[in-house]
Amino acid sequence: MDIPIRQFAPEGQSVKDDKIYTAVGVGEWGLEQGEVRSFPDPLANPVQVGVCRRCQALVEQPPQQTECPYCRATNTPDGYRIVDVNEPPGFCTWWKMDADFSGNFGFTSRALRSRMGSARDAPQQRCNFIVDSPTGNIYLVNDRDGQDFLFRKLDNHDVWLTDEAFQKALLDLPPDRRRNITPPQFDANEQPLRRAIASIFRTDVLIAGINSVPVGLSLNPAVPEARAAWYSFGFMLRRAATAHLDVATSELEVGIQPLQNLTIPFAPPTAQVFICDTLENGAGYSTYLADPQRFEALLRSLLSPGEAGRPSVFDLLTAHEHQTECLTACRCLREFLNMSYHPLLDWRLGLDMVRLALDANAEISFEYPYWRNLLNTVAQAYFRDLNMQPRQFGRLAAGIYQMQNQAVLLTHPLWDTDARTGNFCQHLAEAYAEAEQAGFTPKLHSIFRAVRFPYE
Numbered sequence: 001m002d003i004p005i006r007q008f009a010p011e012g013q014s015v016k017d018d019k020i021y022t023a024v025g026v027g028e029w030g031l032e033q034g035e036v037r038s039f040p041d042p043l044a045n046p047v048q049v050g051v052c053r054r055c056q057a058l059v060e061q062p063p064q065q066t067e068c069p070y071c072r073a074t075n076t077p078d079g080y081r082i083v084d085v086n087e088p089p090g091f092c093t094w095w096k097m098d099a100d101f102s103g104n105f106g107f108t109s110r111a112l113r114s115r116m117g118s119a120r121d122a123p124q125q126r127c128n129f130i131v132d133s134p135t136g137n138i139y140l141v142n143d144r145d146g147q148d149f150l151f152r153k154l155d156n157h158d159v160w161l162t163d164e165a166f167q168k169a170l171l172d173l174p175p176d177r178r179r180n181i182t183p184p185q186f187d188a189n190e191q192p193l194r195r196a197i198a199s200i201f202r203t204d205v206l207i208a209g210i211n212s213v214p215v216g217l218s219l220n221p222a223v224p225e226a227r228a229a230w231y232s233f234g235f236m237l238r239r240a241a242t243a244h245l246d247v248a249t250s251e252l253e254v255g256i257q258p259l260q261n262l263t264i265p266f267a268p269p270t271a272q273v274f275i276c277d278t279l280e281n282g283a284g285y286s287t288y289l290a291d292p293q294r295f296e297a298l299l300r301s302l303l304s305p306g307e308a309g310r311p312s313v314f315d316l317l318t319a320h321e322h323q324t325e326c327l328t329a330c331r332c333l334r335e336f337l338n339m340s341y342h343p344l345l346d347w348r349l350g351l352d353m354v355r356l357a358l359d360a361n362a363e364i365s366f367e368y369p370y371w372r373n374l375l376n377t378v379a380q381a382y383f384r385d386l387n388m389q390p391r392q393f394g395r396l397a398a399g400i401y402q403m404q405n406q407a408v409l410l411t412h413p414l415w416d417t418d419a420r421t422g423n424f425c426q427h428l429a430e431a432y433a434e435a436e437q438a439g440f441t442p443k444l445h446s447i448f449r450a451v452r453f454p455y456e
């Protein structure tokens with residue numbers, strides 16, 4: 001169902017035999033006494049879930065409140081919404097409305113993320129990670145980027161379609177053909193149905209979280225930098241897992257989910273990654289990897305040096321050339337299958353999470369070589385391009401806006417920069433105080449943003 005949920009949802013387009021077909025609606029078709037017929041109510045019995053675009057929550061049986069129970073995001077298309085979802089039994093185009101393929105068709109497949117309802121079996125701790133292997137419900141929800149689909153029933157047919165999709169299909173036709181299309185006649189006696197569509201399946205899941213988070217860090221998935229770290233961690237784990245199990249990347253799906261935890265030093269929630277088998281009921285890979293010793297070995301394999309002539313993942317990532325050229329992520333983390341995550345992925349953050357999962361005292365700062373190298377590569381040019389005067393406060397690189405008396409401190413992406421939580425790490429606290437003593441107003445900016453949006 002994952003492909004139809006993306007591609008055959010209303011307004012989705014497919015090319016076949018030099019024609020573009022635009023999906024317009026849903027229905028259920030089947031054989032009855034040797035004849036094809038359609039069955040009524042393809043959108044019956046929706047499931048209600050809460051979907052949060054900030055912290056990536058999927059809330060099953062959501063309480064009827066307007067904010068995210070994890071991160072308090074409010075009810076906006078970019079925040080938290082309660083939606084009615086269906087798994088449509090079938091999808092359709094509008095008969096005779098196939099446009100000639102001109103070669104430039106917009107690939108409209110939406111960027112969807114796998115999400116998981118909360119599930120728990122028997123969490124086990126080892127090193128500084130916690131692993132669990134429950135059976136969980138995995139959702140891939142297409143809610144039209146937070147807008148929902150408004151389905152209306154066709155008169156005399158058990159087919160439900162959206163007018164937006166029909167209009168889009170119509171626009172792709174040349175004007176002379178448009179005139180010959182009979183528009184849909186809707187059934188005036190049926191109320192329109194506002195729905196998201198989804199694939200929902202139940203499978204074995206590996207869940208991995210960080211046990212103890214050192215003071216000064218934030219792993220809150222509603223913060224873009226931390227979200228990026230969790231996803232980078234997840235895809236790095238998948239890369240190692242598929243190599244270890246010798247299976248295709250498509251056999252394991254990755255996602256993250258928020259988690260309430262009262263022991264964290266930063267504003268809640270924290271998060272965990274999940275890896276699941278993509279086959280319904282699972283092939284058992286996730287359960288196999290959730291064994292704490294195996295999981296530790298998987299983490300260590302990502303940090304270990306290779307043998308002569310056979311460089312390891314760590315060797316390739318930290319090779320001088322890769323460090324200099326790959327400021328965020330290249331093919332080291334980016335794959336066709338995680339395209340919708342490409343802007344977030346970052347190999348340095350992925351490795352930080354691996355190190356943190358193994359050791360609560362891991363050095364998460366610019367003292368660690370691959371961050372030091374990144375800072376040396378980008379900081380000077382970044383400040384110069386924004387007409388800031390480079391300066392150093394404590395151990396941090398800063399740029400001065402003389403006019404505003406402002407000192408922009410470049411921070412590590414996993415550092416908590418929320419002044420309200422009072423959770424500054426030592427390096428940040430020292431630099432912050434030093435900048436203030438020098439008479440500047442400190443402004444915190446993560447190197448994650450500086451690299452991605454250099455003119456922000």
Ligand SMILES: [Zn+2]
Binds near residue numbers: 068069072073080222
């Ligand atoms: Zn949330």
Ligand SMILES: [Zn+2]
Binds near residue numbers: 326328332
């Ligand atoms: Zn790379």
